[in-house]
Amino acid sequence: MPELPEVETVRAGLASFLVNGIIFDVQKFRDNLRYDFPKDLTTSLLNVKILNIKRRAKYLLFELSNGSTIISHLGMSGSWNVYGVPNFSASNIKYAKHDHLILFVKKQNKNIVAIYNDPRRFGFILNEKTENLNKNKFLGKLGVEPLSDDFNAKYLYEKFCKKNLSFKAALLDQTIISGLGNIYVCEALWRSNISPFSKVNDFCKKLEQAPEKLKILCDNIKQVLKEALNSGGSTLKDYKKIDGTTGYFQHNFSVYGKVGNKCIKCNTIIEKATQNGRSSFFCAVCQPLLNEEI
DNA sequence: ATTGAGTCCTGAAGGC
DNA sequence: TGCCTTCAGGACTCAA
Numbered sequence: 001m002p003e004l005p006e007v008e009t010v011r012a013g014l015a016s017f018l019v020n021g022i023i024f025d026v027q028k029f030r031d032n033l034r035y036d037f038p039k040d041l042t043t044s045l046l047n048v049k050i051l052n053i054k055r056r057a058k059y060l061l062f063e064l065s066n067g068s069t070i071i072s073h074l075g076m077s078g079s080w081n082v083y084g085v086p087n088f089s090a091s092n093i094k095y096a097k098h099d100h101l102i103l104f105v106k107k108q109n110k111n112i113v114a115i116y117n118d119p120r121r122f123g124f125i126l127n128e129k130t131e132n133l134n135k136n137k138f139l140g141k142l143g144v145e146p147l148s149d150d151f152n153a154k155y156l157y158e159k160f161c162k163k164n165l166s167f168k169a170a171l172l173d174q175t176i177i178s179g180l181g182n183i184y185v186c187e188a189l190w191r192s193n194i195s196p197f198s199k200v201n202d203f204c205k206k207l208e209q210a211p212e213k214l215k216i217l218c219d220n221i222k223q224v225l226k227e228a229l230n231s232g233g234s235t236l237k238d239y240k241k242i243d244g245t246t247g248y249f250q251h252n253f254s255v256y257g258k259v260g261n262k263c264i265k266c267n268t269i270i271e272k273a274t275q276n277g278r279s280s281f282f283c284a285v286c287q288p289l290l291n292e293e294i
Numbered sequence: 295a296t297t298g299a300g301t302c303c304t305g306a307a308g309g310c
Numbered sequence: 311t312g313c314c315t316t317c318a319g320g321a322c323t324c325a326a
Binding site: 034075076077098118119120121122163164165169276277 | 296299302304305
């Protein structure tokens with residue numbers, strides 16, 4: 001399931017193939033994913049140059065020469081697969097089940113095919129004027145990037161004091177921090193010895209050493225993301241890099257998916273509980289509830 | 295205004 | 311073997 005490190009890995013791969021390429025054909029096998037495709041998607045992109053491919057939170061942003069940007073979210077199971085096609089002919093392309101949208105790109109006399117595949121169709125692809133991106137319905141409300149300097153203990157403390165949410169819910173809230181998902185939240189909380197069930201406002205108000213602990217949490221979030229980035233992202237069932245290979249950060253999980261295993265810090269059995277409809281994996285000893293901690 | 299529940303979707307995995 | 315149920319989760323909408 002693509003979170004920030006996975007999306008960033010995909011972005012880098014896509015950029016190396018597609019930036020400065022010209023889109024010369026677009027095909028779609030359906031009219032929608034999670035949301036409808038823009039109605040003119042297959043025509044508005046013709047003869048348009050891909051200037052850059054950026055990332056914001058978990059969104060891929062294809063910046064185009066016509067003043068618009070394609071917004072691509074991978075949802076749970078989305079992937080971009082890119083192929084160079086030496087002797088290009090549309091009939092040469094073999095499509096897979098759940099291929100939904102295909103960009104045909106010419107770059108330095110090479111033909112490149114970029115295919116968006118998404119079995120569960122939780123992903124979506126939209127188009128927005130580049131100048132309006134920061135006002136976009138999806139991009140406009142996003143909080144700070146966790147790897148930026150704007151994300152720090154002071155920022156967390158100020159936000160968390162006002163929120164009556166569990167740590168789990170607060171860290172998954174994309175309007176506070178953008179780009180974290182279930183995996184890295186579980187891992188970062190475990191590394192920081194914070195229970196996913198503790199309330200963030202209680203934590204800030206009742207715990208004298210809250211600022212110091214939030215600093216540790218901040219550092220651990222950045223650290224776990226960087227480790228995943230260096231490994232090319234995590235791979236669960238759904239996520240593939242653009243060349244079809246998988247990342248290998250999943251071998252480094254300490255709690256995610258480890259229910260029944262021993263905590264590597266204290267040998268206690270890792271537990272799993274459903275929280276806000278999501279699975280939380282945690283060590284009850286290393287991550288005590290707030291009232292037990294004070 | 296804030297927060298939580300429900301919704302979308304397919305494939306994998308587990309139970310009988 | 312095979313069918314059925316359950317689960318996974320990002321970000322929306324809706325309701326309390």
